[in-house]
Amino acid sequence: LFSFSKSCIMYTEPQNLTGVTEFLLLGLSEDPELQPLLFGLFLSMYLITMAGSLLIVLAVTSDSHLHTPMYFFLSNLSMADIGFISTTVPKILVNIQTQTKSITYVGCLIQLFVCLDSLLLTLMAYDWFVAICHPLHYTVIMNPCLCGLLDLLSFFISLLNSQLNLSMVSQLTFCTDVKIPHFFSDPPQLLNLACSDTYPNTILLYCTGAIVGGVPVSGILFSYTQIASSIWRISSSGGKYKAFSTCSSHLSVICLFYGTGIGVYLSSAISPSARKGAVVSVVYTVATPMLNPFIYSLRNRDIKRALQRILRRST
Numbered sequence: 001l002f003s004f005s006k007s008c009i010m011y012t013e014p015q016n017l018t019g020v021t022e023f024l025l026l027g028l029s030e031d032p033e034l035q036p037l038l039f040g041l042f043l044s045m046y047l048i049t050m051a052g053s054l055l056i057v058l059a060v061t062s063d064s065h066l067h068t069p070m071y072f073f074l075s076n077l078s079m080a081d082i083g084f085i086s087t088t089v090p091k092i093l094v095n096i097q098t099q100t101k102s103i104t105y106v107g108c109l110i111q112l113f114v115c116l117d118s119l120l121l122t123l124m125a126y127d128w129f130v131a132i133c134h135p136l137h138y139t140v141i142m143n144p145c146l147c148g149l150l151d152l153l154s155f156f157i158s159l160l161n162s163q164l165n166l167s168m169v170s171q172l173t174f175c176t177d178v179k180i181p182h183f184f185s186d187p188p189q190l191l192n193l194a195c196s197d198t199y200p201n202t203i204l205l206y207c208t209g210a211i212v213g214g215v216p217v218s219g220i221l222f223s224y225t226q227i228a229s230s231i232w233r234i235s236s237s238g239g240k241y242k243a244f245s246t247c248s249s250h251l252s253v254i255c256l257f258y259g260t261g262i263g264v265y266l267s268s269a270i271s272p273s274a275r276k277g278a279v280v281s282v283v284y285t286v287a288t289p290m291l292n293p294f295i296y297s298l299r300n301r302d303i304k305r306a307l308q309r310i311l312r313r314s315t
Contacts, residue, residue, distance in 0.1 A: 023108050024101045024179045039096045045290045046089040052293025053078035059306035069142040073124045080116040081289035088184040108185040119154035122216040128247040129223035133230045161212050168201045249295050260284040
């Protein structure tokens, strides 16, 4: 499974073992009886996610009534979900079907492109904040130029974070134990496998995590604090319910995404069982992208009307 240079064979220092070409993804379970169940589960979630996200993108792009900032960010969130799940789930399906656990070094690096979802959720929270707290100035503030710039900025930050992860991992040296107790390559898991000094990489990982994770969470908390304050000042109960129901879908996605993500990292800090963290991480890495189209479409009449028009044209 591993390719080592001649110097790695001649010397025994761990820092010289730099020729690793493959890692082993242990997945969720090694029980052979569970493999068909896991294959069917991941395949179903992947197909549902792809179909639902593509329908959201198609509905937003084909209907002129949905050419608004909220649906613009929603379509970008759907495309980000497609990109992330396409780098993880197909590899799981191939490994289960072929009864192998290997992933190439390059494939492992490709799976490090993350964090775009959290930034897009923050932009959607800001959009709701402007719509509810400053409705008279909404069209002026959320103009197409600003929306495009915010979207490009989110992509640039995500790309920069991914490049930092790539440079961090590419400088590590790995020994013979390259088993990842997860179903995709996670930077903390790769740091645990390194046989070189990982202290600078750990500091960098925590700093980037605090920035990329802390800033979006702070922005979301600020936005919804202002939204809750504006809704509380509404005199009628019907008006409060209507204002809250408009952003309930987005709020439920945020709770699902961040709740499970924070739970995984807190549980990994408390419990040494990495396999349990891998099982819980399925929720925010696979289940949340699958549920996003349903959450945003079932309670949204505009999306449902656009999808109905698409179905009529196709039939």
